[in-house]
Amino acid sequence: MRRRNLLLLGFAATASLAIPSASAAASTEPSRADPADSLVELLYAPPPPASGTSLPQLGQVLATARAHFSASRYHDLGAGLPGLISTAESHRDSSSGSARERAHALTARGYVLATELAAKRHSDLAWATADRAVQAARQSGDPVVIGEAVRVLAITMRRAGRPAAAVGLLERTAVDLDGHGPAARAVAASLWMTAAYTAACAHGASTAYDLLAGAAEAVDRLPAGLPQRRLFTVEATQAQVDLYRIGVHTALGEPDQAVPYAKRINPAALPTTERQARWGTDTARMWMRLGDQQRTLTALQFVDRIAPEEARRPALQALTSELLYAAMPTPGVRDFAHRTGVLV
Structure with missing residues (x-):
């Protein structure tokens, strides 16, 4: 009560915001409405x-x-x-x-x-919400919250075509967080990971490799048994570093180097459904760049099975379309495209 x-x-x-039961979630077809539409109300008519x-x-x-x-x-x-x-x-x-x-x-x-x-x-x-996140975080004075907010702002900057500025912001914040205790250092490790992927998206291979090494080192320096529940998305673990390695190598045009990391991660051992779906998304992109359409579809089907709303995101629908309209479409891709809203 x-x-x-x-x-x-x-x-x-x-x-x-009540969490639906697993049975209710499984029986409900994902809505076609964009879940981000409510943010307009939040920003302009709260x-x-x-x-x-x-x-x-x-x-x-x-x-x-x-x-x-x-x-x-x-x-x-x-x-x-x-x-x-x-x-x-x-x-x-x-x-x-x-x-x-x-x-x-x-x-x-x-x-x-x-x-x-x-x-x-x-x-x-995302630009407006990220700016408000950073402003409120700075007023809170909590270094962990500041790190969380800076991370999502940097992601927004990268998506807007400003990767160099995003990497600089992430690096400066990570260095600042290093002196604020284990929880802040854990957030800093997540910033190094995000910075590595951001650099890779801008084709900065050496920078991306250095930042990944920094992320791995930051994780190694954390005390054992550090609670991870203060982070929203990325745990400061070596499994998360490996997950980012998949994305980094794929973004750099060397997906063959991502394969060992994709294979050694047990997605079921990742801490959340969102992170498991990220593994499926990154491996789907990896296999697509390697020309293996069947494994690409299998990875997308994995995402749809564990997180139906992830499979209906614009990025994954674009990848499904790429499979669908290939010269020799993979068996089963048309049914999958209908299921996930690519074909209506």
């Missing part, structure tokens, strides 16, 4: 904040939102973000001292999730 009341309080003015929600309660609602992201339930995430963020902003505007800093941190993390969602949907709203 207490949890039910918390969720009702937290989102009285918006759609609920809903009224839910009254009666304390900061600790709002922290629990944020944890539910993060669980939606980790499980690749993007429609549920998008439905709840406006209420979550507007309530956090209301606390920020009416608080002072440490309570205000906490509200800034909750606001920033809400906007981090909004940017993650916008980036996955290739929405230009």
Whole structure:
């Protein structure tokens, strides 16, 4: 009863963020609506904040939102973000001292999730949400939150064709975080990984290799048993470094060098559905660049099986289209294209 009341309080003015059961999720066909559409409302006509929600309660609602992201339930995430963020902003505007800093941190993390969602949907709203995430994070004074916000801003910069600036921002922030304790250093490791992939997308091979080495070294320096739950997306582990190696080598045009890393990662051992789907996405791109269309389709089918909303993202639909319209289409790709909305 207490949890039910918390969720009702937290989102009285918006759609609920309650996590659906596994059976409900499995039986529901993903909606054709873009889950990032709700961000327009968030930015330009925010809903009224839910009254009666304390900061600790709002922290629990944020944890539910993060669980939606980790499980690749993007429609549920998008439905709840406006209420979550507007309530956090209301606390920020009416608080002072440490309570205000906490509200800034909750606001920033809400906007981090909004940017993650916008980036996955290739929405230009990511620029606005990333900027708000960074501004709120800096006001919070929490180095971990600042690192999270900078990471999503850098991803937005890379997607907008500014990879060099993004790499510079990530490197500077990672260095700054190194002196703020183990949790901040774990975030710094994730920034090195993101910087390596960003450099690879700009065809900077030597820079990408150096940054990957820095990420691996940063992970090695972390104390054993460090809780990873403060990070939204990327755990500071060697498995995550290996996952980034797949993307880096593929982006650099050397997918053959990515194959050993793809094969040695057990996707089921990755910590979240979103990360498992990322393995499937990166290996699909790797096999496509190697000309193995059957393995590409198998990887895409893996993504669809564990995270249907991931398989319907623009990037994966483009890869499915590439398979569909190849000179010799792979058996089964047409059915897959219908299933994932590429063919209607």
